[in-house]
Amino acid sequence: MIARFFRLEELGTNWKREVVAGLTTFVTMAYIIVVNPAILDAAGIPKGPAMVATILSAAFGTLMMGFYARRPFAIAPYMGENAFVAYTVVKVLGYSWQTALGAVFLGGVLFTLLTLLRVRSWLAEAIPQSMKQSFSVGIGLFLTFIGLNETGLVTLGSPGAPVQLGDLNSPTALLAILGFVLISALMIFRVRGAILLGILLVTAVSYLTGVAKPPSQFLSLPPSVAPVFLKLDILGALQWGFFSVILTVFVMDFVDTLGTLIGVSARAGFLDENGDLPEIEKPMLADALATVVGALFGTTTTGTYVESAAGIEAGGRSGLTAVVVAIFFLLSLFFAPFFTSIPAFAYGPALIVVGLLMLQSVSQLRTDDFTEYVPSFAVVVLMSFTYNIGVGMTSGFVLYPLLKAVSGRASEVKPGMWVLGALSLLFFIFYPYH
Numbered sequence: 001m002i003a004r005f006f007r008l009e010e011l012g013t014n015w016k017r018e019v020v021a022g023l024t025t026f027v028t029m030a031y032i033i034v035v036n037p038a039i040l041d042a043a044g045i046p047k048g049p050a051m052v053a054t055i056l057s058a059a060f061g062t063l064m065m066g067f068y069a070r071r072p073f074a075i076a077p078y079m080g081e082n083a084f085v086a087y088t089v090v091k092v093l094g095y096s097w098q099t100a101l102g103a104v105f106l107g108g109v110l111f112t113l114l115t116l117l118r119v120r121s122w123l124a125e126a127i128p129q130s131m132k133q134s135f136s137v138g139i140g141l142f143l144t145f146i147g148l149n150e151t152g153l154v155t156l157g158s159p160g161a162p163v164q165l166g167d168l169n170s171p172t173a174l175l176a177i178l179g180f181v182l183i184s185a186l187m188i189f190r191v192r193g194a195i196l197l198g199i200l201l202v203t204a205v206s207y208l209t210g211v212a213k214p215p216s217q218f219l220s221l222p223p224s225v226a227p228v229f230l231k232l233d234i235l236g237a238l239q240w241g242f243f244s245v246i247l248t249v250f251v252m253d254f255v256d257t258l259g260t261l262i263g264v265s266a267r268a269g270f271l272d273e274n275g276d277l278p279e280i281e282k283p284m285l286a287d288a289l290a291t292v293v294g295a296l297f298g299t300t301t302t303g304t305y306v307e308s309a310a311g312i313e314a315g316g317r318s319g320l321t322a323v324v325v326a327i328f329f330l331l332s333l334f335f336a337p338f339f340t341s342i343p344a345f346a347y348g349p350a351l352i353v354v355g356l357l358m359l360q361s362v363s364q365l366r367t368d369d370f371t372e373y374v375p376s377f378a379v380v381v382l383m384s385f386t387y388n389i390g391v392g393m394t395s396g397f398v399l400y401p402l403l404k405a406v407s408g409r410a411s412e413v414k415p416g417m418w419v420l421g422a423l424s425l426l427f428f429i430f431y432p433y434h
Helices: 015-029 032-041 047-069 081-092 097-116 119-125 129-151 171-188 194-209 240-268 281-297 308-313 319-339 344-364 370-385 389-406 415-430
Strands: 075-077 154-156 163-165 302-304
Touching (some): 015 319, 015 344, 032 081, 047 302, 047 319, 075 281, 081 097, 097 240, 119 240, 119 281, 171 194, 240 415, 281 302
Antiparallel strands (some): 075 302, 154 163
16 A cells, blocks of 8 residues: 555655665765754754754655655755854844744745745746756756765865865775775666665774774664744744845745755656656645744754755655655654764765766756856856855846846746746845855
8 A cells, every 4th residue: 555655666666775765865964963953053052952853854844745745855954044044144143043943934934825826836837948957967066066075085275275185095085985986886787775885885894994983872862852942033033124034044945945856856857848847836845844844843944955866866766765764864863873973974975976977967958058058057056166056046047037138038038937036136135145
Protein backbone atom coordinates (compact mmCIF):
# COMPACT_ATOMS: atom_id res chain seq x y z
CA MET A 1 0.00 0.00 0.00
CA ILE A 2 2.84 2.38 0.89
CA ALA A 3 4.68 1.51 -2.33
CA ARG A 4 1.53 2.36 -4.30
CA PHE A 5 1.04 5.61 -2.38
CA PHE A 6 4.55 6.81 -3.25
CA ARG A 7 4.28 5.36 -6.80
CA LEU A 8 7.63 3.59 -6.47
CA GLU A 9 7.16 1.26 -9.45
CA GLU A 10 5.82 4.07 -11.65
CA LEU A 11 8.84 6.23 -10.81
CA GLY A 12 11.28 3.38 -11.44
CA THR A 13 12.55 3.20 -7.88
CA ASN A 14 12.33 0.91 -4.84
CA TRP A 15 12.46 0.92 -1.04
CA LYS A 16 16.20 0.36 -0.79
CA ARG A 17 17.05 3.12 -3.24
CA GLU A 18 14.73 5.60 -1.51
CA VAL A 19 16.18 4.84 1.94
CA VAL A 20 19.75 5.26 0.66
CA ALA A 21 18.73 8.51 -1.06
CA GLY A 22 17.08 9.82 2.12
CA LEU A 23 20.11 9.00 4.23
CA THR A 24 22.39 10.61 1.63
CA THR A 25 20.37 13.84 1.67
CA PHE A 26 20.30 13.89 5.45
CA VAL A 27 24.03 13.34 5.82
CA THR A 28 24.84 16.18 3.39
CA MET A 29 22.57 18.63 5.25
CA ALA A 30 22.92 17.44 8.86
CA TYR A 31 25.35 20.29 9.46
CA ILE A 32 22.32 22.58 9.81
CA ILE A 33 21.58 20.95 13.19
CA VAL A 34 24.75 22.55 14.54
CA VAL A 35 25.29 25.54 12.27
CA ASN A 36 21.82 27.11 12.48
CA PRO A 37 21.79 27.32 16.31
CA ALA A 38 25.34 28.68 16.27
CA ILE A 39 24.30 31.52 13.95
CA LEU A 40 21.06 32.26 15.82
CA ASP A 41 23.05 32.40 19.07
CA ALA A 42 24.51 35.67 17.78
CA ALA A 43 20.95 37.07 17.84
CA GLY A 44 20.46 35.97 21.44
CA ILE A 45 18.47 32.80 20.69
CA PRO A 46 19.76 30.08 23.05
CA LYS A 47 21.58 27.27 21.25
CA GLY A 48 19.89 24.25 22.81
CA PRO A 49 16.29 25.31 22.18
CA ALA A 50 17.31 26.62 18.72
CA MET A 51 18.68 23.17 17.85
CA VAL A 52 15.39 21.53 18.80
CA ALA A 53 13.45 24.19 16.83
CA THR A 54 15.71 23.55 13.82
CA ILE A 55 15.09 19.80 13.91
CA LEU A 56 11.33 20.03 14.52
CA SER A 57 10.75 22.57 11.73
CA ALA A 58 12.86 20.49 9.33
CA ALA A 59 11.00 17.30 10.23
CA PHE A 60 7.58 18.95 9.88
CA GLY A 61 8.33 20.52 6.49
CA THR A 62 10.05 17.43 5.10
CA LEU A 63 7.21 15.14 6.20
CA MET A 64 4.78 17.46 4.43
CA MET A 65 6.99 17.35 1.36
CA GLY A 66 6.99 13.56 1.47
CA PHE A 67 3.37 12.77 2.27
CA TYR A 68 1.57 15.75 0.69
CA ALA A 69 3.77 16.89 -2.22
CA ARG A 70 5.30 13.41 -2.63
CA ARG A 71 8.60 14.83 -3.83
CA PRO A 72 12.14 13.75 -2.74
CA PHE A 73 13.03 17.21 -1.41
CA ALA A 74 14.12 18.04 2.13
CA ILE A 75 13.20 21.18 4.04
CA ALA A 76 15.16 22.92 6.81
CA PRO A 77 16.02 26.47 8.00
CA TYR A 78 17.82 28.32 5.22
CA MET A 79 21.43 29.37 5.43
CA GLY A 80 21.67 33.05 4.47
CA GLU A 81 18.28 33.94 5.87
CA ASN A 82 19.44 32.92 9.36
CA ALA A 83 22.56 35.06 9.02
CA PHE A 84 20.48 37.98 7.73
CA VAL A 85 18.26 37.82 10.83
CA ALA A 86 21.12 37.35 13.30
CA TYR A 87 23.70 39.78 11.99
CA THR A 88 21.69 42.43 10.12
CA VAL A 89 18.22 42.59 11.68
CA VAL A 90 19.29 42.02 15.29
CA LYS A 91 22.93 43.07 15.66
CA VAL A 92 23.01 45.97 13.18
CA LEU A 93 19.43 47.28 13.00
CA GLY A 94 18.87 46.63 16.70
CA TYR A 95 15.58 44.73 16.58
CA SER A 96 14.88 41.86 18.97
CA TRP A 97 15.00 38.27 17.78
CA GLN A 98 11.36 37.96 18.81
CA THR A 99 10.42 40.71 16.35
CA ALA A 100 12.58 39.14 13.65
CA LEU A 101 10.75 35.84 14.11
CA GLY A 102 7.49 37.79 13.83
CA ALA A 103 8.60 38.94 10.37
CA VAL A 104 9.47 35.35 9.41
CA PHE A 105 6.00 34.25 10.57
CA LEU A 106 4.28 36.97 8.53
CA GLY A 107 6.32 35.99 5.47
CA GLY A 108 5.25 32.37 5.91
CA VAL A 109 1.57 33.32 6.24
CA LEU A 110 1.81 35.48 3.11
CA PHE A 111 3.47 32.62 1.22
CA THR A 112 0.74 30.24 2.34
CA LEU A 113 -1.99 32.57 1.05
CA LEU A 114 -0.19 33.19 -2.26
CA THR A 115 0.30 29.44 -2.71
CA LEU A 116 -3.33 28.60 -1.98
CA LEU A 117 -4.38 31.30 -4.47
CA ARG A 118 -1.94 29.75 -6.99
CA VAL A 119 -0.13 33.08 -7.38
CA ARG A 120 3.25 31.49 -6.69
CA SER A 121 2.77 28.81 -9.35
CA TRP A 122 1.57 31.51 -11.79
CA LEU A 123 4.79 33.44 -11.17
CA ALA A 124 6.88 30.30 -11.53
CA GLU A 125 5.35 29.50 -14.92
CA ALA A 126 6.16 33.02 -16.14
CA ILE A 127 9.90 32.39 -15.88
CA PRO A 128 11.44 31.64 -19.31
CA GLN A 129 12.97 28.25 -20.00
CA SER A 130 16.49 29.66 -20.38
CA MET A 131 16.43 31.12 -16.88
CA LYS A 132 15.05 27.92 -15.38
CA GLN A 133 18.08 26.07 -16.76
CA SER A 134 20.34 28.75 -15.30
CA PHE A 135 18.94 27.96 -11.84
CA SER A 136 20.28 24.41 -12.13
CA VAL A 137 23.67 25.62 -13.37
CA GLY A 138 23.89 28.34 -10.71
CA ILE A 139 22.97 26.00 -7.89
CA GLY A 140 25.51 23.50 -9.21
CA LEU A 141 28.27 26.12 -9.09
CA PHE A 142 27.02 27.26 -5.68
CA LEU A 143 27.14 23.70 -4.28
CA THR A 144 30.61 23.21 -5.75
CA PHE A 145 31.88 26.37 -4.07
CA ILE A 146 30.32 25.34 -0.74
CA GLY A 147 31.97 21.93 -1.03
CA LEU A 148 35.38 23.38 -1.87
CA ASN A 149 35.12 25.81 1.03
CA GLU A 150 33.82 23.24 3.54
CA THR A 151 36.65 20.84 2.75
CA GLY A 152 39.34 23.51 2.95
CA LEU A 153 40.40 22.98 -0.66
CA VAL A 154 39.57 26.66 -1.23
CA THR A 155 40.06 29.18 1.59
CA LEU A 156 39.87 32.91 2.20
CA GLY A 157 42.74 34.73 0.55
CA SER A 158 44.49 38.07 0.96
CA PRO A 159 42.71 41.38 0.22
CA GLY A 160 44.00 41.22 -3.35
CA ALA A 161 42.74 37.66 -3.83
CA PRO A 162 39.45 36.94 -2.05
CA VAL A 163 39.97 33.16 -2.28
CA GLN A 164 42.99 30.94 -2.68
CA LEU A 165 44.05 27.30 -2.78
CA GLY A 166 43.98 25.63 0.62
CA ASP A 167 46.76 23.55 2.15
CA LEU A 168 46.68 20.39 0.07
CA ASN A 169 49.24 18.75 2.38
CA SER A 170 46.84 18.81 5.32
CA PRO A 171 45.22 15.48 6.27
CA THR A 172 41.72 16.94 5.94
CA ALA A 173 42.38 18.19 2.40
CA LEU A 174 43.90 14.85 1.40
CA LEU A 175 40.87 13.00 2.76
CA ALA A 176 38.56 15.40 0.89
CA ILE A 177 40.41 14.68 -2.37
CA LEU A 178 40.21 10.96 -1.59
CA GLY A 179 36.46 11.34 -1.08
CA PHE A 180 35.99 13.12 -4.40
CA VAL A 181 38.02 10.53 -6.33
CA LEU A 182 36.31 7.67 -4.51
CA ILE A 183 32.78 8.94 -5.22
CA SER A 184 33.71 9.64 -8.84
CA ALA A 185 35.13 6.13 -9.27
CA LEU A 186 32.07 4.51 -7.71
CA MET A 187 29.83 6.52 -10.04
CA ILE A 188 31.90 5.51 -13.06
CA PHE A 189 31.23 1.88 -12.12
CA ARG A 190 27.55 2.77 -11.52
CA VAL A 191 27.60 1.67 -7.88
CA ARG A 192 24.27 2.43 -6.21
CA GLY A 193 24.61 4.79 -3.26
CA ALA A 194 28.05 5.94 -4.44
CA ILE A 195 27.74 9.34 -2.76
CA LEU A 196 26.68 7.94 0.61
CA LEU A 197 29.33 5.20 0.47
CA GLY A 198 32.00 7.80 -0.20
CA ILE A 199 30.89 9.92 2.75
CA LEU A 200 30.81 6.97 5.15
CA LEU A 201 34.14 5.51 4.00
CA VAL A 202 35.99 8.82 4.35
CA THR A 203 34.41 9.31 7.78
CA ALA A 204 35.58 5.84 8.85
CA VAL A 205 39.12 6.51 7.56
CA SER A 206 39.23 9.82 9.44
CA TYR A 207 38.28 8.09 12.69
CA LEU A 208 40.80 5.28 12.19
CA THR A 209 43.65 7.68 11.36
CA GLY A 210 42.82 10.10 14.15
CA VAL A 211 42.15 13.01 11.79
CA ALA A 212 38.66 13.31 13.27
CA LYS A 213 37.41 12.15 16.63
CA PRO A 214 34.41 9.85 16.85
CA PRO A 215 31.68 11.10 19.19
CA SER A 216 32.23 10.41 22.90
CA GLN A 217 28.58 9.44 23.14
CA PHE A 218 25.97 8.48 20.59
CA LEU A 219 22.86 9.30 22.58
CA SER A 220 21.73 12.46 24.40
CA LEU A 221 18.43 13.87 25.55
CA PRO A 222 17.30 17.00 23.67
CA PRO A 223 16.99 20.28 25.59
CA SER A 224 13.62 21.96 26.10
CA VAL A 225 12.28 24.18 23.30
CA ALA A 226 10.24 26.26 25.81
CA PRO A 227 12.60 29.32 25.87
CA VAL A 228 11.89 30.03 22.17
CA PHE A 229 8.55 28.32 21.50
CA LEU A 230 5.80 30.89 20.67
CA LYS A 231 8.08 33.79 21.68
CA LEU A 232 7.72 35.67 18.37
CA ASP A 233 6.55 39.30 18.33
CA ILE A 234 4.12 39.67 15.41
CA LEU A 235 2.83 43.15 16.32
CA GLY A 236 6.37 44.50 16.54
CA ALA A 237 7.05 43.26 13.01
CA LEU A 238 4.04 45.16 11.64
CA GLN A 239 5.58 48.61 12.20
CA TRP A 240 6.45 50.57 9.03
CA GLY A 241 10.17 50.69 9.80
CA PHE A 242 10.23 46.91 9.54
CA PHE A 243 8.97 46.93 5.93
CA SER A 244 12.44 46.48 4.40
CA VAL A 245 13.09 43.49 6.65
CA ILE A 246 9.80 41.77 5.75
CA LEU A 247 10.35 42.48 2.04
CA THR A 248 13.86 41.04 2.20
CA VAL A 249 12.72 37.93 4.06
CA PHE A 250 9.84 37.52 1.59
CA VAL A 251 11.89 37.86 -1.59
CA MET A 252 14.82 35.75 -0.33
CA ASP A 253 12.52 32.91 0.66
CA PHE A 254 10.50 33.12 -2.55
CA VAL A 255 13.43 33.03 -4.93
CA ASP A 256 15.48 30.53 -2.90
CA THR A 257 12.60 28.05 -2.85
CA LEU A 258 11.65 28.63 -6.47
CA GLY A 259 15.21 28.34 -7.71
CA THR A 260 15.93 25.22 -5.69
CA LEU A 261 12.69 23.48 -6.68
CA ILE A 262 13.19 24.14 -10.38
CA GLY A 263 16.95 23.61 -10.41
CA VAL A 264 16.87 20.30 -8.55
CA SER A 265 13.76 19.14 -10.44
CA ALA A 266 15.52 19.82 -13.74
CA ARG A 267 18.32 17.50 -12.68
CA ALA A 268 15.83 14.83 -11.56
CA GLY A 269 13.85 15.02 -14.81
CA PHE A 270 10.66 16.20 -13.10
CA LEU A 271 10.02 19.20 -15.37
CA ASP A 272 7.47 18.95 -18.20
CA GLU A 273 8.01 19.95 -21.83
CA ASN A 274 7.54 23.63 -20.93
CA GLY A 275 10.14 23.49 -18.19
CA ASP A 276 7.50 23.66 -15.43
CA LEU A 277 7.24 21.46 -12.35
CA PRO A 278 3.78 19.81 -12.32
CA GLU A 279 1.79 20.59 -9.16
CA ILE A 280 4.52 22.96 -7.99
CA GLU A 281 2.07 24.53 -5.54
CA LYS A 282 2.26 21.37 -3.37
CA PRO A 283 6.00 21.59 -2.51
CA MET A 284 5.57 25.37 -2.25
CA LEU A 285 2.79 24.93 0.31
CA ALA A 286 4.96 22.52 2.30
CA ASP A 287 7.70 25.17 2.27
CA ALA A 288 5.32 27.98 3.31
CA LEU A 289 3.74 26.06 6.19
CA ALA A 290 7.18 24.93 7.38
CA THR A 291 8.20 28.60 7.62
CA VAL A 292 5.09 29.38 9.69
CA VAL A 293 5.69 26.42 12.00
CA GLY A 294 9.43 27.13 12.19
CA ALA A 295 8.78 30.69 13.39
CA LEU A 296 6.41 29.34 16.05
CA PHE A 297 9.03 26.83 17.19
CA GLY A 298 11.70 29.55 17.30
CA THR A 299 13.79 29.42 14.13
CA THR A 300 14.17 31.43 10.94
CA THR A 301 12.86 30.94 7.38
CA THR A 302 12.76 27.34 6.20
CA GLY A 303 12.68 26.02 2.66
CA THR A 304 13.75 23.36 0.19
CA TYR A 305 17.45 22.50 0.46
CA VAL A 306 19.81 22.31 -2.49
CA GLU A 307 21.42 19.32 -0.78
CA SER A 308 18.30 17.40 -1.85
CA ALA A 309 20.17 17.04 -5.14
CA ALA A 310 22.56 14.61 -3.42
CA GLY A 311 19.69 12.25 -2.62
CA ILE A 312 18.33 12.58 -6.13
CA GLU A 313 21.73 11.65 -7.56
CA ALA A 314 21.63 8.63 -5.22
CA GLY A 315 18.40 7.53 -6.92
CA GLY A 316 15.68 9.19 -4.86
CA ARG A 317 12.56 9.90 -6.91
CA SER A 318 9.55 9.74 -4.58
CA GLY A 319 8.23 11.32 -1.42
CA LEU A 320 9.54 8.31 0.48
CA THR A 321 13.02 9.85 0.22
CA ALA A 322 11.74 12.93 2.06
CA VAL A 323 10.01 10.81 4.72
CA VAL A 324 13.32 9.01 5.38
CA VAL A 325 15.10 12.37 5.73
CA ALA A 326 12.44 13.53 8.22
CA ILE A 327 12.82 10.33 10.27
CA PHE A 328 16.57 10.89 10.53
CA PHE A 329 15.96 14.49 11.60
CA LEU A 330 13.68 13.25 14.40
CA LEU A 331 16.23 10.62 15.41
CA SER A 332 18.86 13.35 15.58
CA LEU A 333 16.98 14.80 18.56
CA PHE A 334 18.57 11.91 20.46
CA PHE A 335 21.49 10.96 18.17
CA ALA A 336 22.76 14.49 17.48
CA PRO A 337 26.29 13.69 18.76
CA PHE A 338 26.61 10.88 16.20
CA PHE A 339 25.01 12.56 13.20
CA THR A 340 26.93 15.79 13.70
CA SER A 341 30.28 14.00 14.09
CA ILE A 342 30.55 13.41 10.33
CA PRO A 343 33.27 15.91 9.34
CA ALA A 344 32.90 18.53 6.62
CA PHE A 345 35.75 17.04 4.60
CA ALA A 346 33.71 13.83 4.36
CA TYR A 347 30.43 15.29 3.07
CA GLY A 348 32.02 18.24 1.21
CA PRO A 349 33.20 16.09 -1.74
CA ALA A 350 29.60 14.91 -2.19
CA LEU A 351 28.49 18.51 -2.71
CA ILE A 352 31.28 19.02 -5.27
CA VAL A 353 30.21 15.91 -7.19
CA VAL A 354 26.54 16.96 -7.15
CA GLY A 355 27.54 20.43 -8.34
CA LEU A 356 29.54 18.86 -11.17
CA LEU A 357 26.47 16.91 -12.29
CA MET A 358 24.13 19.91 -12.10
CA LEU A 359 26.51 21.98 -14.23
CA GLN A 360 25.67 19.71 -17.16
CA SER A 361 22.64 21.93 -17.78
CA VAL A 362 25.00 24.68 -19.00
CA SER A 363 24.68 23.25 -22.52
CA GLN A 364 20.97 24.21 -22.52
CA LEU A 365 21.53 27.93 -21.88
CA ARG A 366 20.50 30.27 -24.73
CA THR A 367 23.93 31.64 -25.67
CA ASP A 368 22.70 32.79 -29.11
CA ASP A 369 20.40 35.50 -27.68
CA PHE A 370 21.93 38.04 -25.31
CA THR A 371 18.53 39.09 -23.93
CA GLU A 372 18.31 35.50 -22.63
CA TYR A 373 21.99 34.82 -22.00
CA VAL A 374 22.93 37.90 -19.94
CA PRO A 375 20.20 37.35 -17.27
CA SER A 376 21.12 33.65 -17.12
CA PHE A 377 24.79 34.56 -16.75
CA ALA A 378 23.94 36.94 -13.90
CA VAL A 379 21.97 34.21 -12.13
CA VAL A 380 24.79 31.68 -12.41
CA VAL A 381 27.73 33.83 -11.33
CA LEU A 382 26.02 35.87 -8.62
CA MET A 383 24.52 32.81 -6.93
CA SER A 384 28.05 31.58 -6.27
CA PHE A 385 30.10 34.78 -6.00
CA THR A 386 27.71 36.44 -3.53
CA TYR A 387 27.17 33.11 -1.72
CA ASN A 388 23.44 33.75 -1.98
CA ILE A 389 20.95 31.99 -4.28
CA GLY A 390 18.41 34.81 -3.79
CA VAL A 391 20.74 37.56 -4.98
CA GLY A 392 21.60 35.63 -8.14
CA MET A 393 17.97 34.98 -9.02
CA THR A 394 16.72 38.50 -8.31
CA SER A 395 19.46 39.97 -10.51
CA GLY A 396 18.25 37.79 -13.37
CA PHE A 397 14.62 38.75 -12.72
CA VAL A 398 15.54 42.43 -13.03
CA LEU A 399 17.73 42.05 -16.11
CA TYR A 400 15.43 39.82 -18.16
CA PRO A 401 12.45 42.19 -18.63
CA LEU A 402 14.80 45.19 -18.76
CA LEU A 403 16.87 43.80 -21.66
CA LYS A 404 13.77 42.58 -23.49
CA ALA A 405 12.25 46.07 -23.21
CA VAL A 406 15.46 47.81 -24.32
CA SER A 407 15.71 45.54 -27.38
CA GLY A 408 12.08 46.24 -28.34
CA ARG A 409 10.90 42.73 -27.45
CA ALA A 410 8.86 43.50 -24.34
CA SER A 411 5.97 41.45 -25.73
CA GLU A 412 8.03 38.29 -25.07
CA VAL A 413 7.89 38.94 -21.32
CA LYS A 414 4.95 37.29 -19.52
CA PRO A 415 3.00 39.42 -16.99
CA GLY A 416 4.24 37.32 -14.08
CA MET A 417 7.83 38.05 -15.08
CA TRP A 418 7.18 41.79 -14.82
CA VAL A 419 5.88 41.20 -11.29
CA LEU A 420 9.00 39.23 -10.38
CA GLY A 421 11.18 41.96 -11.89
CA ALA A 422 9.42 44.67 -9.85
CA LEU A 423 9.66 42.65 -6.62
CA SER A 424 13.35 41.98 -7.27
CA LEU A 425 14.02 45.66 -7.92
CA LEU A 426 12.34 46.53 -4.61
CA PHE A 427 14.52 43.91 -2.96
CA PHE A 428 17.69 45.70 -4.10
CA ILE A 429 16.32 49.17 -3.29
CA PHE A 430 15.14 48.42 0.25
CA TYR A 431 17.70 45.77 1.24
CA PRO A 432 19.34 46.87 4.54
CA TYR A 433 22.93 47.23 3.31
CA HIS A 434 24.93 46.98 6.53
